[in-house]
Amino acid sequence: MLFRPIAAAAALLVLSTPVAAQDLDLRAQVAAYVQPTNAARTEVVVAQLRAAGFEPTVETFAGGNPRTGELEGRNVVVTLGDGPREILLTAHYDAVKLRDGTMSQGVVDNAASVVGVIEAAKILRAKDLNHRVRIILFDQEELGLIGAKKWIEAHGLANVAAVVNSDVAGYGDTMMYGQNNGAQSAFVTRAVQELCAERAMPCVGFPVYPPSDDRAFSGAGLTEAGEGGGQDRVPTVSLGFQDQIGAHQMWLAFNGGETNGLAEGFVPRVFQLIHSAEDTIEQVDPATVALAGEVYAALVERLDAQLAR
Template structure:
């Protein structure tokens, strides 16, 4: 388990090195999301945004199931101004497990939330031509409900592009989905350029698991292909290099993946289980995801302004 020993080493280094002090902080920010309810997680999002100097707006909606409505809360901040918007999104809610308890929801998806907040802190120092709207969605795990409700309430007239993050807690390899429609070609190119510029490992997935991105791209969930809004959209995540390729094979390898029979990529053993714990959260990835997401948004801002 190379990753575990690396994480342990990073934790030790973090205690002794002032450079890593902020990393400890980022990890603590993720750990703060371990709460008994999603409502308590809302409070964590709001307080972390306030602590970072932002002024978050909580947008409530009626979500849940048709026969069991449940109030949900999307948390939103905006940076800069401009006639068109770039959305940078991640869900903060955790899934309720089969035994009725809540997942700790750190890999899926508090780590992305902390990465997105880091990106927001970078982006507010930049001169942007677009308004950047950071949306931290609720009720993703119930069927992308927070994102759907946001679109219902606001429409997408002024939305130029959507960048979503789901599962970004460990590893140095950024994964991106290629299944958000032909209108997303430009954002895919921008992501690839950032990968090249930053000399990062990146892996594009022709088939990539769904997250809130599907609400914006009209790509649906596979089984339900009701036409929705069509906006250039990309879904990003992080994983270790080997795990990213194993996951690529599992989703895209067809009949003969070469993976052992019954093989389940590690990340799918962790998420939506009691195994989604802080042991799998690497502060280096949180820092990397924040910097990379900011770079992607900046590049999109420039390209879409030309």
């Protein structure tokens, strides 16, 4: 396409505006996670946190599952502030290996969430909080929430007041939130709803929401039969973003029953993308990543104030 000089100059002016610059930067940060291995993705997480002025800690663990065999994992942790209790803000950074043996780009699932969480950490760093806030970027979620489970084994949950988890936050302006993390999570759900109302932001609550690392916290201490251990359940919410139509279609797919009105064999678009070769950087909207960072920080700040009361 041929651009006249004045059009080219106008384009440069647009790109020089703060919003456009932020969009380019966030897209580049998400794209950096397109790596051949999850170990390489760890290096990206650590580098981005250091570039943002944080001093991350890498906690290694013996992970893997029967299919992979023993496999070392690495959780990356940043701690903000101090206090006897803490709020966790989490996301997983690992990606799945595809059937052909290559790695998924894993940007919708879940590099965009990771960058959003780092953006939230930048905001929270400047706040005067009552609780310690721990940012945890988990490895091996895709192998069975292993990184989250190993963190719980190592640190316990006695001091954890609440957990905010992000999974699949790559595009769209509609925030989805799970409502199936137990009665102890009701006040966290209310905080999400209040925030959505105050921001006049489209949000969809899911009575049944797909599992992510949140389940390791809300179900911690349960027996194999699903009984007991209720004292170890932590107030938790899992959040994600989609476009409005996709969010409602996904709600129907998980909560609408046999008469949900969806076409036979229908699969929500997001589930056609994740865990596939279609999960590419072209699917990511940096505006969503920025929005996620703002909303996550606001939610943590709200929970911090409510818990202090």
